[in-house]
Amino acid sequence: MTFLNAIFRNLFSRPATRRYPFVKREPFPGTRGQLAIDPDRCIYCGICAKRCPANAITVSKTPSKSWTLDNYRCVICGYCVEVCPKKCLTMKQDYFSPK
Amino acid sequence: MARKSVIPFGPQHPVLPEPLHLRLVLEDERVVEALPSIGYIHRGLEKLAEQKDYIQDAFLVERTCGICSFIHALTYCQGIEALLKLEVPPRARYLRTVWSEMHRVHSHLLWLGLLADAFGFENLFMQAWRAREEVVDLMEVTAGARIMLGMCCVGGVRRDLTDEQLAAVLKSMDKLNRQFDDLIPVILKDYSVQQRLRGVGRISRETAYERGAVGPVARASGVARDFRETGYAAYGELGFVPVVETEGDCYARMEVRLAELYQCLHLVRAAVRKMPSGPISVTPKGNPDGEYVSRTEQPRGEVVYYLKGNGGKNLDRLRIRTPTFANIAPLLAMLPGCELADVPVIVLSIDPCISCTER
Numbered sequence: 001m002t003f004l005n006a007i008f009r010n011l012f013s014r015p016a017t018r019r020y021p022f023v024k025r026e027p028f029p030g031t032r033g034q035l036a037i038d039p040d041r042c043i044y045c046g047i048c049a050k051r052c053p054a055n056a057i058t059v060s061k062t063p064s065k066s067w068t069l070d071n072y073r074c075v076i077c078g079y080c081v082e083v084c085p086k087k088c089l090t091m092k093q094d095y096f097s098p099k
Numbered sequence: 100m101a102r103k104s105v106i107p108f109g110p111q112h113p114v115l116p117e118p119l120h121l122r123l124v125l126e127d128e129r130v131v132e133a134l135p136s137i138g139y140i141h142r143g144l145e146k147l148a149e150q151k152d153y154i155q156d157a158f159l160v161e162r163t164c165g166i167c168s169f170i171h172a173l174t175y176c177q178g179i180e181a182l183l184k185l186e187v188p189p190r191a192r193y194l195r196t197v198w199s200e201m202h203r204v205h206s207h208l209l210w211l212g213l214l215a216d217a218f219g220f221e222n223l224f225m226q227a228w229r230a231r232e233e234v235v236d237l238m239e240v241t242a243g244a245r246i247m248l249g250m251c252c253v254g255g256v257r258r259d260l261t262d263e264q265l266a267a268v269l270k271s272m273d274k275l276n277r278q279f280d281d282l283i284p285v286i287l288k289d290y291s292v293q294q295r296l297r298g299v300g301r302i303s304r305e306t307a308y309e310r311g312a313v314g315p316v317a318r319a320s321g322v323a324r325d326f327r328e329t330g331y332a333a334y335g336e337l338g339f340v341p342v343v344e345t346e347g348d349c350y351a352r353m354e355v356r357l358a359e360l361y362q363c364l365h366l367v368r369a370a371v372r373k374m375p376s377g378p379i380s381v382t383p384k385g386n387p388d389g390e391y392v393s394r395t396e397q398p399r400g401e402v403v404y405y406l407k408g409n410g411g412k413n414l415d416r417l418r419i420r421t422p423t424f425a426n427i428a429p430l431l432a433m434l435p436g437c438e439l440a441d442v443p444v445i446v447l448s449i450d451p452c453i454s455c456t457e458r
Contacts, residue, residue, distance in 0.1 A: 053151060
């Protein structure tokens with residue numbers, strides 16, 4: 001008897017799930033989805049690469065300046081965003097999806 | 100006398116979320132002995148921790164467990180803070196408590212779903228996991244990730260909660276409370292749940308104590324031991340009293356966890372209402388030197404971290420004793436005498452987390 005309320009609520013309420021590929025949930029503000037860089041502001045100091053707990057970032061100055069991220073190693077902790085001296089790293093809310 | 104036969108239970112078994120292997124010695128359908136073997140998913144995490152610096156390790160130890168990740172980071176950070184003699188700001192302690200209790204809610208609901216699934220109660224499984232989604236979403240709103248919050252750092256926490264977010268937390272707690280009111284009395288009174296859990300896998304208070312049971316397994320047998328009583332983080336200021344049952348069977352273990360669900364809501368509400376203002380972290384200075392044993396209460400029981408620093412950035416040794424490891428010995432006392440069909444339920448009643456255990 002005690003479950004009758006729940007049964008009726010379940011019958012007449014919307015499903016708890018979404019029709020996923022067609023209906024996507026908007027990410028919450030503040031969600032750590034994936035890392036993004038503004039290359040114009042980056043000074044290639046390499047602090048992010050040194051601090052990254054997962055060794056996901058590689059920065060080199062020679063022969064050419066490059067900043068690369070291995071998305072499959074990244075644990076999306078956001079530590080690099082905190083330590084970046086130029087604040088050129090940001091967290092995007094949407095998750096990384098393999099192409 | 101019936102002939103004895105030995106059958107393997109796990110590491111791959113439909114009911115097991117993680118690879119625990121038990122060799123069961125059976126007489127007909129009755130278990131007479133159980134022999135465990137673990138080590139299928141060892142990851143060498145403690146060794147890796149020696150190669151990362153002590154700030155990075157906070158993110159690494161969080162990945163010991165995919166269910167109670169925040170509390171692992173909390174235990175580690177409390178240990179390092181003790182070695183560095185850091186005073187954590189009060190607001191950080193309260194925020195740590197809020198996230199710890201959210202983790203406990205999601206862990207207990209996940210366990211409830213898995214237990215229901217183990218004895219074929221699909222409906223309850225779905226109801227529990229739907230309620231869990233609420234708290235997992237709440238963690239994403241407040242911390243930016245569903246499980247791996249990454250919010251605990253040496254010296255405090257990494258993100259502050261605004262007043263709106265704190266109000267949202269309280270609102271979610273009310274919503275969860277309503278869902279629990281619908282769900283929990285039904286589970287406790289349900290005929291089939293009682294049939295499957297009452298009197299199954301019983302261990303006495305003495306056995307639980309002697310075998311070193313921790314967490315809900317110990318508390319269901321009447322051992323009133325909960326590390327939150329020592330008042331780490333903000334627990335000392337929230338009026339915490341452990342939940343204790345005395346029956347010692349699977350049903351009592353479920354009762355303890357279900358009562359803890361309400362208790363978690365109470366603790367989160369109390370922490371949010373008492374939330375002091377001020378800074379959320381202090382910058383760590385120097386490197387850890389010396390030894391420290393850091394302990395906290397996880398959803399599954401007491402976790403022990405042994406930390407040894409040498410004055411450098413890297414730790415000399417990090418040792419993790421997880422609650423499931425402590426609960427395997429009591430599990431072996433629960434199994435003899437039970438029916439083979441009850442083994443999955445008994446195994447799940449200790450809430451096994453094997454990837455923690457093997458690190």
